[in-house]
Amino acid sequence: MRTRFLTALTAAMLIVTTAACGGDGSSDTPTTTPTGAPGGAPTAAAPTATAPGGGSGGGPASRPARPTRTWTSGPTTVRHDVPVPPVPRLTGVRSAAHPDQGFDRIVFDIAGRIPGYQIRYVDEPVRDPSGQPANVPGRRFLQIRMEPAQAHTDAGQATQPRAGTLSYPMMRGWAITGDFEGVVTIVIGLDDVVGYRVGELSGRIYLDVAA
Numbered sequence: 001m002r003t004r005f006l007t008a009l010t011a012a013m014l015i016v017t018t019a020a021c022g023g024d025g026s027s028d029t030p031t032t033t034p035t036g037a038p039g040g041a042p043t044a045a046a047p048t049a050t051a052p053g054g055g056s057g058g059g060p061a062s063r064p065a066r067p068t069r070t071w072t073s074g075p076t077t078v079r080h081d082v083p084v085p086p087v088p089r090l091t092g093v094r095s096a097a098h099p100d101q102g103f104d105r106i107v108f109d110i111a112g113r114i115p116g117y118q119i120r121y122v123d124e125p126v127r128d129p130s131g132q133p134a135n136v137p138g139r140r141f142l143q144i145r146m147e148p149a150q151a152h153t154d155a156g157q158a159t160q161p162r163a164g165t166l167s168y169p170m171m172r173g174w175a176i177t178g179d180f181e182g183v184v185t186i187v188i189g190l191d192d193v194v195g196y197r198v199g200e201l202s203g204r205i206y207l208d209v210a211a
Contacts, residue, residue: 134175
């Protein structure tokens with residue numbers, strides 16, 4: 001009888017000890033995720049990889065990417081599956097310097113859903129589709145290519161000015177260098193090659209450059 005009692009007591013103690021140590025592999029430690037960033041813009045996940053050739057297959061590479069809040073100087077691709085018509089329309093370009101926070105910002109107002117876009121540095125700004133040089137103030141050039149998108153009405157009238165000159169710490173100007181067959185290309189003139197970050201809010205895409 002004593003042997004049975006000791007065996008039962010030992011088993012009960014093992015069960016209690018296992019439960020107290022989290023024997024299922026779980027942890028009670030809370031995880032904290034940042035919810036803000038300089039400039040009051042929300043934090044977003046980094047872009048997912050784009051499949052070669054931009055295919056739209058059913059694998060993970062076809063999932064829409066989100067903009068990154070991490071500073072980078074390399075190319076960025078953000079994909080959004082946007083059914084058309086209607087084609088997302090660029091309706092305004094706004095900008096401001098934020099010297100106290102160390103960046104200049106340019107904002108692209110979009111009517112409709114946010115299109116996909118690619119951002120990268122280019123050697124020289126050129127016009128799409130002619131390939132002729134485009135006049136953009138600055139010594140270095142950051143290009144954003146939106147698709148599907150247009151910067152004109154269905155009647156062919158431009159929805160906002162085609163260029164602007166700036167005198168910010170880093171941004172020198174910008175120009176719409178392409179608005180053709182559902183693709184809008186904008187080149188931003190900078191004083192140097194610097195890091196940038198991109199994000200989205202309701203009805204707009206914003207792009208920050210370090211200054």
